Amino acid sequence: MESLRKSPRTLPASWYCSSALYQLERRGVFKKAWHFLGPVTRFQKEFEKVVYEIAQVTIVVENKTAKREDGTDGIIVYAEDESTKIKSHLTPSGLLFATLSADSPSFEDYFGGLEELTNKIDFTKLPHRRSISYEGRFNWKTMIDGYQECLHCQYTHPTFSKYYPPAFYKVENHNNFSQHIADPSKQSDGLFLYFFPICTLNVYGGGMSSFRTLPSPNPGVSRMEFDYYYSGTDEEFEEYFKFVRQVAMEDFELCEKAQANLERGVYAEGVLNPVKENGVAFYQQKVRESVYRQHAEEEAEKDRGDKVAQVAEVNGTASVVVAT
Ligand SMILES: [Fe+2]
Helix, strand or coil: CHHHHHCCECCCHHHHCCHHHHHHHHHHCHHHCEEEEEEHHHHCCCCCEEEEEECCEEEEEEECCCCCCCCCCCEEEEECCCCCCCCEEECCCCEEEEECCCCCCCHHHHCCCHHHHHCCCCCCCCCEEEEEEEEECCCHHHHHHHHCCCCCHHHHCHHHHHHCCHHHCEEEECCCEEEEECCCCCCCCCEEEEECCCEEEEEECCEEEEEEEEECCCCCCEEEEEEEECCCCHHHHHHHHHHHHHHHHHHHHHHHHHHHHHHHCCCCCCECCCCCCHHHHHHHHHHHHHHHHHHHHHHHHHHHHHHHHHHHHHHCCCHHHHHC
16 A cells, blocks of 8 residues: 555546646646657758647748758748747757747756757658648547556557567656667667657657647547658658558557546546656656646736736726736
8 A cells, every 4th residue: 555655646537638627738738848840851841831730839840941961050940820939949960849939948948958868869861751640539648648658568569569578668757858768779779759748759660750649629639740751762661651550550549448438437547657657657747737837827817917906996997907
């Protein structure tokens, strides 16, 4: 019992089904976060606009000087709505990140220590081959819950597990990101990075992919977007694509079933394995803290507003409101 008390608890099922909660997440999590858009090879076509819609904010990436040797200097990132100011950052190894507002901390504060890890890899080599997008009937957290642990791998992903035996699998949590280590003996393969809250980068099977689990105002629906990078013949790419799609579809099915159970009230809240689910505990705690903080800030703001209104009423004049 002692160990159970110390185990981290999951977020309640209601957090996966509530529109009001999503709106708090939107303001408290998504609009204050940095989001991974892709390696520079995603933006190699000159003047092609790559459009992202993240938490109902549309941002655009364009490469205005693709002909340059390094292909990087001309990349610009902006919000479709000109009144929205955002920030962007390109790491020395070629990974592009952006925010959805100017409210986010600096990249260094948000992802401290990330570049030490990513700088070991050159992300400018693998060409972009394909991007796909489709909707799923699950909350964004249902997908991230599954990504952040590999307890389900053995029975859900038989082909993946043959290549990366789950016995080795571990997750290391850092500053708003997690590194998954699939097999320490395969140094050049099997790098899995999770960027809080919804983006991932996966180097395995000889190629690279990234996905975003994009939330919608309907808490039970998300949009999956995948980008695939690979150097090799078309035939080799198709082989790689088949392998990684198999894993993704297995996860997709699991998420739709898990969400249906969450909505049916089959499950309310539980404990997490502190070792095997440390990645889930890590990101859920961030969601919990961000939502509570946002709620407290908005309540305080409302209180201040109420007091101002009361003063105005007592004085019977609107000019007090302006002066306060
Ligand atoms: Fe999985």
